[in-house]
Amino acid sequence: MRKYTPKDNVQGKAYYTDRYHVVPSVPTFDVATDEVFAKQLATLESKVAVKSAKIMLGQMIVEINAEENFKALETLKNECGYAMLSEMSAVDYLAKDGNFEVFYQMLNLKEVKRMRLVCRVTKGQAVESVVPLYKSANFAEREMFDMFGIVANNHPFMKRILMPDDWEGHPLLKTYPLHGDEFASWYEVDKIFGKDAREAIGPENRDQAQVERYDTKRFSRVGYEVPFGADISEGETETPIEYSKTLLVDYTKNSGKQMDKRK
Amino acid sequence: MQQPNKLSPFFENLNFERDDNTMVINFGPQHPSAHGQLRLVLELDGEQVVKAYPDIGYLHRGIEKMAENMTYNEFLPTTDRLDYIASTANNYAYALAVEKLLGIEAPRRAQVIRTMLLELNRIISHLFFIATHALDVGAMSVFLYAFREREFAMDLMEDYCGARLTHSAVRIGGVPLDLPNDFMRNIRAFCDKVDYELEHTYNALLQENRIWKMRLEDVGVLTPEDALSWGCTGPMLRGSGIPYDIRKEEPYELYPELDFDIPVADTNDSYGRYRLYMAEMAESTKIIRQLILKYDGTEPQLMAHAPQYISAPKEEIMTQNYALMQHFVLVTQGMRPPKGEVYVPTESPKGELGFYIKSEGEPYAYRLKCRAPSFFHTGLLQEILVGTYIADVVTIIGSTNIVFGEVDR
Numbered sequence: 065m066r067k068y069t070p071k072d073n074v075q076g077k078a079y080y081t082d083r084y085h086v087v088p089s090v091p092t093f094d095v096a097t098d099e100v101f102a103k104q105l106a107t108l109e110s111k112v113a114v115k116s117a118k119i120m121l122g123q124m125i126v127e128i129n130a131e132e133n134f135k136a137l138e139t140l141k142n143e144c145g146y147a148m149l150s151e152m153s154a155v156d157y158l159a160k161d162g163n164f165e166v167f168y169q170m171l172n173l174k175e176v177k178r179m180r181l182v183c184r185v186t187k188g189q190a191v192e193s194v195v196p197l198y199k200s201a202n203f204a205e206r207e208m209f210d211m212f213g214i215v216a217n218n219h220p221f222m223k224r225i226l227m228p229d230d231w232e233g234h235p236l237l238k239t240y241p242l243h244g245d246e247f248a249s250w251y252e253v254d255k256i257f258g259k260d261a262r263e264a265i266g267p268e269n270r271d272q273a274q275v276e277r278y279d280t281k282r283f284s285r286v287g288y289e290v291p292f293g294a295d296i297s298e299g300e301t302e303t304p305i306e307y308s309k310t311l312l313v314d315y316t317k318n319s320g321k322q323m324d325k326r327k
Numbered sequence: 328m329q330q331p332n333k334l335s336p337f338f339e340n341l342n343f344e345r346d347d348n349t350m351v352i353n354f355g356p357q358h359p360s361a362h363g364q365l366r367l368v369l370e371l372d373g374e375q376v377v378k379a380y381p382d383i384g385y386l387h388r389g390i391e392k393m394a395e396n397m398t399y400n401e402f403l404p405t406t407d408r409l410d411y412i413a414s415t416a417n418n419y420a421y422a423l424a425v426e427k428l429l430g431i432e433a434p435r436r437a438q439v440i441r442t443m444l445l446e447l448n449r450i451i452s453h454l455f456f457i458a459t460h461a462l463d464v465g466a467m468s469v470f471l472y473a474f475r476e477r478e479f480a481m482d483l484m485e486d487y488c489g490a491r492l493t494h495s496a497v498r499i500g501g502v503p504l505d506l507p508n509d510f511m512r513n514i515r516a517f518c519d520k521v522d523y524e525l526e527h528t529y530n531a532l533l534q535e536n537r538i539w540k541m542r543l544e545d546v547g548v549l550t551p552e553d554a555l556s557w558g559c560t561g562p563m564l565r566g567s568g569i570p571y572d573i574r575k576e577e578p579y580e581l582y583p584e585l586d587f588d589i590p591v592a593d594t595n596d597s598y599g600r601y602r603l604y605m606a607e608m609a610e611s612t613k614i615i616r617q618l619i620l621k622y623d624g625t626e627p628q629l630m631a632h633a634p635q636y637i638s639a640p641k642e643e644i645m646t647q648n649y650a651l652m653q654h655f656v657l658v659t660q661g662m663r664p665p666k667g668e669v670y671v672p673t674e675s676p677k678g679e680l681g682f683y684i685k686s687e688g689e690p691y692a693y694r695l696k697c698r699a700p701s702f703f704h705t706g707l708l709q710e711i712l713v714g715t716y717i718a719d720v721v722t723i724i725g726s727t728n729i730v731f732g733e734v735d736r
Contacts, residue, residue: 076396076691087688090667147555151698200558203706226384242396
């Protein structure tokens with residue numbers, strides 16, 4: 065019987081887990097333990113609804129509703145001193161609870177504080193673009209769209225960034241296999257020869273880098289050296305190595321004399 | 328509009344017939360000054376850039392996807408391929424992020440070696456910047472001199488770890504090797520050499536060079552507000568007068584013990600950034616000299632002692648049963664960090680290199696996001712290039728010091 069693999073998460077998985085293994089967690093702390101964070105959280109809470117807040121490994125993590133992301137970032141930028149949006153992207157939890165987690169990694173340069181604003185969006189839900197606040201979100205939101213398919217509304221140029229424009233699928237989804245899907249494997253054939261050529265080329269020839277076992281006409285093959293085009297399907301015979309018969313010419317002395325030994 | 332057919336194919340470099348009298352040219356992706364695979368679509372009005380559109384992704388290898396399919400130790404050599412000019416900085420940023428997640432700290436000698444390698448990589452990367460930037464602008468001889476010194480630095484890296492470009496010289500929890508015999512003598516000689524050449528070659532060739540100053544001064548002006556908004560870090564941020572260096576502000580490794588300065592330029596232009604790179608190299612040699620003294624008297628331990636996550640030293644594995652069992656489990660299954668998420672920023676030669684790791688307690692990272700400084704500096708190009716002349720485009724790209732391994736990931 066074929067081994068069962070869940071289709072909603074095709075990424076690498078541990079092949080063995082001790083059933084008594086209890087996964088420990090990184091310790092989290094209450095926001096009240098840090099004065100600066102507590103003050104910033106109070107400011108944030110006065111503007112938007114905060115679902116949860118904690119401190120993990122020295123950084124505050126605040127969860128809000130996805131609809132209020134722009135308002136929350138505006139508050140953080142203007143009132144809490146978070147002048148830089150270091151990074152933003154998403155995490156795919158579709159297999160677990162049908163959501164994406166979008167995170168905004170913020171930096172306050174004055175007080176040297178970093179925090180992460182997270183919000184949950186369902187599949188197909190868009191977030192508001194924060195490009196008017198932080199221009200660094202311009203590329204970051206495009207990358208998030210490219211990798212996960214989460215659209216940022218009112219983005220100036222919502223287009224794929226790393227993958228080709230005519231790509232199908234979003235590579236960082238957990239449902240997307242590491243080696244690409246069916247579309248990815250035909251992409252170059254479709255692009256260069258057209259979809260009609262799929263049948264003539266066939267699935268075994270679609271990879272340009274593929275090396276055939278008995279092909280002696282191409283450069284890259286592993287094994288003994290055999291004459292060009294020789295048939296080796298019956299096995300290859302070991303041929304002695306032949307050295308070039310050309311003798312070296314001593315150009316330095318300009319004599320035209322041929323040297324009898326390699327020097 | 329062009330009407331492409333088989334006899335007259337689509338001529339993608341130039342688009343002549345436009346209504347608004349501007350010309351669209353395609354800069355790259357195979358342009359020697361594009362520092363890799365950068366395609367810039369520039370709309371020109373005469374010689375002035377009206378619109379710039381950076382098109383990236385030609386070197387996309389899905390490194391973040393690979394991270395979700397590899398165990399933590401397996402992924403480490405892949406980080407070499409991010410910023411391939413200074414690969415130890417990537418290895419270190421990743422190793423530090425995982426160490427924070429595990430809650431372990433590298434032993435003292437490993438810290439000295441790591442910091443030394445990080446600064447050596449900073450010099451390698453900055454020499455590369457000076458070389459290629461000068462070459463782009465037209466000063467060929469600087470390129471030759473800088474590559475000579477870079478060769479010495481790469482020889483030092485080769486002495487340490489055997490590799491010249493993709494080092495993997497840092498492991499999660501420490502370093503794999505102790506320093507070789509002559510390393511201290513060689514690195515001291517290298518520092519002397521770099522200091523001497525900085526003073527007598529690079530500064531002499533460039534600093535007061537009339538052509539160099541004309542090409543760089545007031546070119547690529549980046550205001551502090553824009554630098555913050557576009558997420559610029561490293562020399563791009565400090566070149567705009569904002570003194571923020573993660574080594575000082577959020578210190579890691581041995582940096583709190585070391586005495587060094589953070590050069591800042593407030594001219595906001597390419598020339599200020601160039602001066603910054605030169606000053607940072609001098610600071611790096613200063614740091615390395617201090618680290619040479621710190622190495623003596625440290626315990627010989629190189630990897631942290633955390634049997635749950637990190638294999639024991641080879642002697643213990645070969646002599647003790649339990650260490651061998653642990654090693655077997657760690658190699659075949661991989662370490663399982665606790666559940667949690669971490670974002671760790673480090674000051675790589677290009678800027679803030681951070682790794683966001685989300686762990687669900689599995690041997691595979693649930694999500695890994697690499698915050699690459701060059702990615703955001705490339706995004707900046709679409710604004711900073713507008714209004715400049717086409718001759719300055721190359722200067723500005725060189726000045727941002729982008730590396731496409733980490734832009735496209």
